[in-house]
Amino acid sequence: MGSRLPWSDSTRAALDRAMRVLGSAPADEAAIRHAAWVARCVGRGDAAPLTPDALTALAATLKQHRIERGTVIFHGGRPVGAVWIVQHGRVELSVGSGRRRTVVGVLRPGDVDGDIQLLLGTPLPYTARALDDTTLLSLTADDFDHLLATSLPIARRWLSSVAQRLAASQMRLLGLLGRTLTAQVARLLLDEVVDGQVPLPQRTLAAMLGVQRPSVNKILKELEREGLVGVRYAAIDILDPEGLAKHAG
Structure with missing residues (x-):
């Protein structure tokens, strides 16, 4: 896909060790594995970067999109233009097309995607499609940069969210070993x-x-x-x- 994983060297080393222990996957499975692990870094639950109060405060900045079921929201491999927040409905994340298309994750209300890739300047490895009639909120790349530069509380919350997600990803990788x-x-x-x-x-x-x-x-x-x-x-x-x-x- 041309993107690199948002992990530390120690995390990538852990993944390499895990793959040696578990056996490497075929090339197409490697792309699915990459996308699936990135999908697991989506902000959700306690790790979501925006609280309900923060969303309310950002109402003037956030743009709302009503998406019909089956509509493609963004394509994998392309530059990320916004941070996406699911307000209502579900969004499917998939790799490949046709009979080779594989689902790697499903976004639900409150889930946030695209922020890590914007910070790193890398594309998302999967395509997003609305599973239901869905309502999304978005922050453009410029608005996202402005938000982090001008709001210390939200910037701190977002930094904490990214750290939580990457730490959880690393712990999952380490947990593969010896089991x-x-x-x-x-x-x-x-x-x-x-x-x-x-x-x-x-x-x-x-x-x-x-x-x-x-x-x-x-x-x-x-x-x-x-x-x-x-x-x-x-x-x-x-x-x-x-x-x-x-x-x-």
């Missing part, structure tokens, strides 16, 4: 669950772990037989989080 594949799959499912399900296809889950899809499929079937998960097309239902947590360690 069985069953433990890794269980932990990944617990990390990615939203409203009782993981809305990602098995190919993406395998790419995120740097292993072959049949290996992940086998483990998912074992977890399904135990009544911990339900496997369906492009999603995994989490039926017993506590039981899954025991496998995660």
Whole structure:
């Protein structure tokens, strides 16, 4: 895609070690893995850079966009022109096209994307498409720069958000080392669950772990037989989080 990961040297070294332990993925899987890891750095929950109060204060700067279902919001590999904040609806992040298109993440209300790439001057590695009729807020690159330069509280919050996301990414990478594949799959499912399900296809889950899809499929079937998960097309239902947590360690 031409972009570089927003990680420290130690984080990239950890990823290299993890890939050597787990086995490297084919070239197309490497692109999916890259995009999936970047998608996991999206600002959400406690790591979201803007609080509801901050959004209210920025009402005059933020631009609102009403996007029809199925509309492409931005294309992967192109320069980032704005920071995007999901207000209502869901946004799918994917790599590839046609039959080779793979979902690597789903943005939900409150999620923020594009800020790290704007700071680094790198393109996003995935394409964003509205899954529902969606309302988005955006900050242009110029407005984003002006905001960080003129508002110390928001700049501090944004810096903290970026640090939290990159630290969490590094910890996930380090957590790959020394764990069985069953433990890794269980932990990944617990990390990615939203409203009782993981809305990602098995190919993406395998790419995120740097292993072959049949290996992940086998483990998912074992977890399904135990009544911990339900496997369906492009999603995994989490039926017993506590039981899954025991496998995660």
